[in-house]
Amino acid sequence: xxxxxxxxxxxxxxxPEDCAARNYIFNTWRRVAHRYxxxxxxxxxxxxxxxYKKKSGDEIVGQLFCFTDKGDRDxxxxxxxxxxxxRMAAARQRDFKKPLRWFSIGQFFRYEKHQKGRGREFYQFNxxxxxEESAAADAELAALAVDIMRELGFNEEDFRLRISDRxxxxxxxxxxxxxxxxxxxxxxxxxxxxxxxxxxxxxALAPFSIExxxxxxxxASGADASENLQLIVNDLTARGMGDYVEVxxxxxxxxxxxxxxxxxxxxxxxGMRAVAGGGRYDQLLGLIGGVDMxxxxxxxxxxxxxxxxRETEEPGEMMAEVVAESQSVEVYVVVADEEKRPEASRVxxxxxxxxxxxxxxxxxxxxxxxxxxxxxxxxYCAVLIGSxxxxxxxxxxxxxxxxxxxxxxxxDEVTDTIVESEMVSLGILDNPEGVEAEEGKSS
RNA sequence: GUGGCUGUAGCUCAGGGGUAGAGCCCCGGAUUGUGAUUCCGGUUGUCGCGGGUUCAAAUCCCGUCAGCCACCCCA
Numbered sequence: 001x002x003x004x005x006x007x008x009x010x011x012x013x014x015x016p017e018d019c020a021a022r023n024y025i026f027n028t029w030r031r032v033a034h035r036y037x038x039x040x041x042x043x044x045x046x047x048x049x050x051x052y053k054k055k056s057g058d059e060i061v062g063q064l065f066c067f068t069d070k071g072d073r074d075x076x077x078x079x080x081x082x083x084x085x086x087r088m089a090a091a092r093q094r095d096f097k098k099p100l101r102w103f104s105i106g107q108f109f110r111y112e113k114h115q116k117g118r119g120r121e122f123y124q125f126n127x128x129x130x131x132e133e134s135a136a137a138d139a140e141l142a143a144l145a146v147d148i149m150r151e152l153g154f155n156e157e158d159f160r161l162r163i164s165d166r167x168x169x170x171x172x173x174x175x176x177x178x179x180x181x182x183x184x185x186x187x188x189x190x191x192x193x194x195x196x197x198x199x200x201x202x203x204a205l206a207p208f209s210i211e212x213x214x215x216x217x218x219x220a221s222g223a224d225a226s227e228n229l230q231l232i233v234n235d236l237t238a239r240g241m242g243d244y245v246e247v248x249x250x251x252x253x254x255x256x257x258x259x260x261x262x263x264x265x266x267x268x269x270x271g272m273r274a275v276a277g278g279g280r281y282d283q284l285l286g287l288i289g290g291v292d293m294x295x296x297x298x299x300x301x302x303x304x305x306x307x308x309x310r311e312t313e314e315p316g317e318m319m320a321e322v323v324a325e326s327q328s329v330e331v332y333v334v335v336a337d338e339e340k341r342p343e344a345s346r347v348x349x350x351x352x353x354x355x356x357x358x359x360x361x362x363x364x365x366x367x368x369x370x371x372x373x374x375x376x377x378x379x380y381c382a383v384l385i386g387s388x389x390x391x392x393x394x395x396x397x398x399x400x401x402x403x404x405x406x407x408x409x410x411x412d413e414v415t416d417t418i419v420e421s422e423m424v425s426l427g428i429l430d431n432p433e434g435v436e437a438e439e440g441k442s443s
Numbered sequence: 444g445u446g447g448c449u450g451u452a453g454c455u456c457a458g459g460g461g462u463a464g465a466g467c468c469c470c471g472g473a474u475u476g477u478g479a480u481u482c483c484g485g486u487u488g489u490c491g492c493g494g495g496u497u498c499a500a501a502u503c504c505c506g507u508c509a510g511c512c513a514c515c516c517c518a
Binding site: 006052 | 444474475476477478479509510511512513515516517518
């Protein structure tokens with residue numbers, strides 16, 4: 001007997017609770033992006049494999065979900081959005097006023113071994129500014145990233161935005177006589193510095209006649225190494241975000257296409273994982289779309305940030321509250337007399353027409369059971385429909401008080417009751433019966 | 444691609460040669476117009492899969508698959 005089907009390796013099922021958590025993250029991304037005047041766009045999930053080869057070279061094919069389609073085309077599930085963005089922006093760049101502020105939330109696929117914080121399928125928030133050369137654009141993106149973290153409930157004890165400048169490194173290398181061809185090799189050595197033993201590091205640098213002490217001195221120069229870094233730091237400080245920012249020239253980022261400031265967001269104390277990263281890539285639109293346009297952007301994946309939210313107290317509680325809310329109803333309609341089920345249906349519809357979230361038992365069910373279900377579904381309020389209809393009973397499930405009213409007033413009565421019960425559960429109003437506020441309803 | 448740990452009920456896990464266990468969850472009842480607690484009753488398994496040793500394997504051995512973690516990589 002087959003054991004049934006499982007998800008493919010590295011793919012995830014999203015049960016309602018997981019889906020609610022995912023949507024909480026998505027909504028936060030979208031809300032903050034809108035706050036910064038960014039507009040949302042989306043591209044195809046399937047693209048020609050060549051689009052990715054053009055940017056990253058043939059080696060990435062090993063990391064792609066790629067196949068030949070029925071028209072004999074070599075296609076890939078998208079591993080990233082930037083090439084698509086470059087194509088889209090270049091194709092219609094005359095249609096848009098510069099600079100463009102675009103963001104996207106979508107699913108991506110990479111054929112990799114999956115582990116904590118990394119799967120073969122994930123969602124990513126991409127945020128880019130196109131057509132703006134000033135480092136003020138880099139600062140704007142960095143600020144947006146910081147605000148997402150703050151919106152999720154993180155504070156300056158939880159994360160840092162570490163910023164560096166790829167151009168400063170290029171200048172340094174050129175001064176030291178590193179040739180253009182060797183530049184990316186040199187930058188990779190620097191990028192891996194923290195993970196390399198000192199003697200191996202010195203050995204790797206030897207062909208360039210550069211001493212590790214030169215590198216260390218350069219990294220120690222911090223923001224002095226780059227006017228752009230100073231501009232960004234000053235900008236973020238003016239926004240009151242200075243505590244979140246740290247110049248760290250040891251960040252290079254492996255990517256060959258970065259040309260200017262680069263930044264990463266790291267958690268503090270939970271293993272220092274990269275939560276988000278990005279930078280300036282002024283050459284890429286020319287390479288892919290044939291249009292020269294300055295560009296910078298960053299991305300944040302859903303897996304690491306969701307883990308981090310769950311593992312951090314305040315952000316975890318905030319998310320749990322929204323998740324619980326999204327899985328609850330406000331009103332439960334109790335059918336006390338089966339004869340009145342049609343009338344109950346009418347009341348349910350009235351409440352739903354008023355945009356309330358309403359549930360009810362669909363088949364004959366004992367009264368106690370219905371109240372129990374009401375509570376389990378998180379309802380603030382129950383409406384009891386029985387033989388006395390058109391009189392109905394509206395019960396505040398938190399305070400355990402009830403009133404009767406005519407069915408014509410039921411919407412108003414329910415609305416008032418919900419407000420009262422929310423206040424009781426928040427501790428604003430005294431609980432008339434002295435019943436303990438339930439766990440999960442409080443705070 | 445390399446290495447470590449783990450696979451037993453829907454979930455968390457115990458059992459380490461002698462007929463498969465606990466808690467939680469779920470369902471029903473005590474309770475025919477009111478939620479909690481409690482109590483009673485009930486369902487669920489090729490012990491990941493394949494082979495070997497043995498009178499006898501969930502248990503020991505070999506292999507394999509899957510999951511988790513770390514390395515490599517990380518657009």
